[in-house]
Amino acid sequence: xxxxxxxxxxxxxxxxxxxxxxxxxxxxxxxxxxxxxxxxxxxxxxxxxxxxxxxxxxxxxxxxxxxxxxxxxxxxxxxxxxxxxxxxxxxxxxxxxxxxxxxxxxxxxxxxxxxxxxxxxxxxxxxxxxxxxxxxxxxxxxxxxxxxxxxxxxxxxxxxxxxxxxxxxxxxxxxxxxxxxxxxxxxxxxxxxxxxxxxxxxxxxxxxxxxxxxxxxxxxxxxxxxxxxxxxxxxxxxxxxxxxxxxxxxxxxxxxxxxxxxxxxxxxxxxxxxxxxxxxxxxxxxxxxxxxxxxxxxxxxxxxxxxxxxxxxxxxxxxxxxxxxxxxxxxxxxxxxxxxxxxxxxxxxxxxxxxxxxxxxxxxxxxxxxxxxxxxxxxxxxxxxxxxxxxxxxxxxxxxxxxxxxxxxx
Ligand SMILES: [Zn+2]
Numbered sequence: 235x236x237x238x239x240x241x242x243x244x245x246x247x248x249x250x251x252x253x254x255x256x257x258x259x260x261x262x263x264x265x266x267x268x269x270x271x272x273x274x275x276x277x278x279x280x281x282x283x284x285x286x287x288x289x290x291x292x293x294x295x296x297x298x299x300x301x302x303x304x305x306x307x308x309x310x311x312x313x314x315x316x317x318x319x320x321x322x323x324x325x326x327x328x329x330x331x332x333x334x335x336x337x338x339x340x341x342x343x344x345x346x347x348x349x350x351x352x353x354x355x356x357x358x359x360x361x362x363x364x365x366x367x368x369x370x371x372x373x374x375x376x377x378x379x380x381x382x383x384x385x386x387x388x389x390x391x392x393x394x395x396x397x398x399x400x401x402x403x404x405x406x407x408x409x410x411x412x413x414x415x416x417x418x419x420x421x422x423x424x425x426x427x428x429x430x431x432x433x434x435x436x437x438x439x440x441x442x443x444x445x446x447x448x449x450x451x452x453x454x455x456x457x458x459x460x461x462x463x464x465x466x467x468x469x470x471x472x473x474x475x476x477x478x479x480x481x482x483x484x485x486x487x488x489x490x491x492x493x494x495x496x497x498x499x500x501x502x503x504x505x506x507x508x509x510x511x512x513x514x515x516x517x518x519x520x521x522x523x524x525x526x527x528x529x530x531x532x533x534x535x536x537x538x539x540x541x542x543x544x545x546x547x548x549x550x551x552x553x554x555x556x557x558x559x560x561x562x563x564x565x566x567x568x569x570x571x572x573x574x575x576x577x578x579x580x581x582x583x584x585x586x587x588x589x590x591x592x593x594x595x596x597x598x599x600x601x602x603x604x605x606x607x608x609x610x611x612x613x614x615x616x617x618x619x620x621x622x623x624x625x626x627x628x629x630x631x632x633x634x635x636x637x638x639x640x641x642x643x644x
Pocket of ligand 1: 342346441442
C-alpha cells in the first residue's frame with residue numbers, strides 16, 4: 235500500500251476513519267532510543283504520518299487531540315501508538331508535527347543526493363545510513379576519504395541544491411523494466427508490492443519508501459562534518475542538511491560568544507589563549523605539588539618535635555592533595571598517634587579522600603563513627619583506612635568526636 239504521506243509528502247492535515255484500535259505494550263523507538271510504552275495501536279483508512287522505514291524515523295502528530303507517539307508499518311498497514319483509545323468508526327483529523335517531518339525530509343533527500351554524488355563521481359558507494367536526532371551519516375566501504383574530496387563533494391551537492399533540481403517519485407511494479415536502473419538501498423522488505431523510485435533530476439534513481447522534498451532547493455544547504463571510524467573496514471561520513479545547519483551554526487555562535495566573554499578576546503585568539511592557559515595551569519600545578527611536598531615535610535617535623543607530644547592529629551586542608559596526605563601519613567607512621575586526614579575532590583566540594591591511621595584501640599572506637607558520618611567507602615587494612623568520603627559536611631562533627639574522645643581518656 236502506498237500511504238497518503240508517500241503520495242504527497244507535503245500534506246499536513248487529513249481526515250479519515252478509524253478501522254482498528256488494540257491495546258499494546260510494544261516499546262517506542264525514537265532515533266534508536268527504546269522506551270517502554272503502554273497504550274493503543276490505532277489503524278486508520280490511510281495515513282499522512284510516515285511509519286519508520288528506509289532509514290527515516292517515524293512521524294509524530296495527533297489524531298484529533300490524541301497524541302501519536304510512534305507510527306510503525308505492520309505488513310500493509312500503519313499502526314499509530316496512542317495513550318488513549320479511539321473508538322472504531324470515529325472520523326479523525328490527522329495532524330503532523332511538521333517541523334520534525336520536514337527535518338527528516340531534508341536529511342533523507344540530502345542523503346540520497348550525497349550518496350549519489352559519492353558513488354557516481356567518486357566510486358564510493360553507500361552501504362547504509364543513519365538519521366540521528368542531532369547528526370546523520372552515510373556508511374562508506376573505505377577506510378579513508380581525504381579532506382579535499384569531502385570539500386569537493388560538499389561543494390558539488392550545494393551547487394545542485396542552488397540549481398533547484400526537481401525530485402520526483404516514480405511508481406512501478408516489481409516486473410517493471412525501469413527497476414534495473416534503480417538501487418535497492420534502504421528498501422524495507424514489506425514495500426515490494428508497489429515500488430517507489432525517487433528520482434533526483436537525471437542524477438539519481440533510487441528505490442525508497444521515504445518522504446522526500448519536491449526539489450533540491452528545499453534542502454537549503456548541506457554541510458559535511460567529516461568522517462569517523464565505522465564498522466570494520468568502513469567509515470561514517472557525517473552530515474547536516476537544511477535547518478540543522480542553521481541550528482548547529484547558532485549553537486556554535488552561542489558557544490563562541492560565551493568563550494569570547496570568558497576569555498575576554500576575539501574568537502581568532504581563542505585557540506592561542508586556551509593553549510596558553512593550559513600551559514600556565516600545568517606549570518602552576520607543578521609548583522603547587524613542590525610547595526605541598528615541602529609543607530608536608532615541615533608539618534611532619536613540627537608534629538614530631540611538639541612538646542608535649544600530641545595524641546591525635548585532625549587535619550582537613552581544602553588545598554591538600556592526596557599526595558600531601560600520603561606524605562604526612564608516611565612521615566608519622568609508628569609515632570603512636572591517631573591521625574585523620576581529608577582532602578576535597580577538585581570539582582565536587584562535598585566529596586573527598588580520607589585517611590585514618592593509628593593504634594588499633596583508637597581506630598576501633600573512632601574509625602567506624604567517622605566513616606559512617608562521612609558516608610565513606612573503603613576498608614581498614616593493616617590498621618589504616620583509606621577511602622572516599624561521600625559527604626564531607628559532617629567533618630566538624632567528626633572533629634568534635636575526636637576532641638572529646640581524647641579529652642576523656644587523658
Ligand atoms: Zn531513501
